[in-house]
Amino acid sequence: MELLALKTVPFENIRSVEELADFLKRSDVRIAWGWDESMFGRPLLRRDIDPIDRPILLLRMDAHVGVANRRLIEELGIKGGELFDEERGYLRDSLLWEIVDRLKPRGSKMRELLRQACMRAGEMGIAEVHDFVDYEIALHYLELSEELPIRVVLMPYYEHYRDVLELMKGKRYENISLGWVKLFVDGSVGARTAYLKEPYKDRKGWRGNLFVNAEDIERVIRELEEEGLRVALHAIGDGAVEECLRAFEKAKPRLKYHRIEHALLIDREQAIRAKEMNLLLCLQPNFRDFFKDTYITALGEERFGRVVPLDMLDSLGVDMIFGSDMMPFDLLYMLSSAERMLPREKALYYCGGWSDEKSYQF
Numbered sequence: 134m135e136l137l138a139l140k141t142v143p144f145e146n147i148r149s150v151e152e153l154a155d156f157l158k159r160s161d162v163r164i165a166w167g168w169d170e171s172m173f174g175r176p177l178l179r180r181d182i183d184p185i186d187r188p189i190l191l192l193r194m195d196a197h198v199g200v201a202n203r204r205l206i207e208e209l210g211i212k213g214g215e216l217f218d219e220e221r222g223y224l225r226d227s228l229l230w231e232i233v234d235r236l237k238p239r240g241s242k243m244r245e246l247l248r249q250a251c252m253r254a255g256e257m258g259i260a261e262v263h264d265f266v267d268y269e270i271a272l273h274y275l276e277l278s279e280e281l282p283i284r285v286v287l288m289p290y291y292e293h294y295r296d297v298l299e300l301m302k303g304k305r306y307e308n309i310s311l312g313w314v315k316l317f318v319d320g321s322v323g324a325r326t327a328y329l330k331e332p333y334k335d336r337k338g339w340r341g342n343l344f345v346n347a348e349d350i351e352r353v354i355r356e357l358e359e360e361g362l363r364v365a366l367h368a369i370g371d372g373a374v375e376e377c378l379r380a381f382e383k384a385k386p387r388l389k390y391h392r393i394e395h396a397l398l399i400d401r402e403q404a405i406r407a408k409e410m411n412l413l414l415c416l417q418p419n420f421r422d423f424f425k426d427t428y429i430t431a432l433g434e435e436r437f438g439r440v441v442p443l444d445m446l447d448s449l450g451v452d453m454i455f456g457s458d459m460m461p462f463d464l465l466y467m468l469s470s471a472e473r474m475l476p477r478e479k480a481l482y483y484c485g486g487w488s489d490e491k492s493y494q495f
């Protein structure tokens with residue numbers, strides 16, 4: 134929901150990079166989220182926004198890539214490295230999030246933007262959101278608790294979970310609860326940072342980034358379980374999923390429904406292991422349709438055919454829940470994507486949080 138608060142440019146209504154540059158020249162926008170290369174026929178590049186004489190950062194919809202202009206790069210002293218492509222102006226993953234944290238709205242402005250985002254979700258018929266938060270965003274949610282039209286499950290980033298845990302200690306809220314703790318294992322396919330077993334089709338020899346290995350993940354699982362908490366592991370690539378499964382197999386968790394987020398390329402053997410360990414997969418059916426061209430370019434036709442394998446997972450009885458991850462922020466789009474792979478009643482079952490007889494909540 135924090136990303137929705139950064140939706141300050143109507144990217145979906147802009148049809149060319151020239152039109153975008155004109156919009157930016159006429160506005161005072163410094164940071165915005167929500168572009169995708171399909172909107173303009175190609176990715177945004179630094180050269181498209183360099184002529185604008187103020188610092189600007191535009192986040193791709195997956196929030197794993199952002200494009201910065203010359204003014205921003207110079208003023209913040211951003212230097213080259215694995216996560217910075219100076220020629221294209223691309224910031225990736227942890228470097229991107231560090232810069233976003235320095236530029237995003239604060240205080241009452243961010244709180245009001247979050248309130249508006251929750252109101253919009255409620256108007257769309259959404260009953261519950263699982264939102265990844267730092268301490269500041271968690272605090273804003275608690276301050277807004279009596280105004281929220283939806284249920285919010287707070288999912289603190291691993292680096293912030295102790296502060297959020299302390300913030301909620303001894304308190305109960307009717308529509309806010311503490312959920313899983315988020316840890317990034319890899320990045321995204323669009324950023325070419327999702328960690329794959331085999332190289333990307335369009336980047337010879339490159340398999341992506343592994344941010345934490347199985348040993349690190351195992352340590353986090355054990356640490357969280359001592360606090361009675363579960364982990365939510367962001368793992369897009371099949372290589373990242375493998376690291377997660379190895380960690381769970383070593384940790385032997387006692388708590389049910391630790392999560393793997395996305396599991397975009399999970400294979401049958403991995404799915405069976407996930408089921409045996411009572412893991413919960415949080416999947417985005419909409420990714421397959423929305424990012425189809427990106428995935429085919431990055432992965433090739435054969436691997437694209439294995440993206441988000443809902444029918445295989447359902448046939449094995451793997452526990453799943455579906456979410457949109459706001460790409461796009463459209464419940465019906467997600468549902469229609471799910472229905473391309475599953476019967477409607479099953480798509481609704483996984484989109485709707487299961488049934489009274491069986492729940493992933495705890």
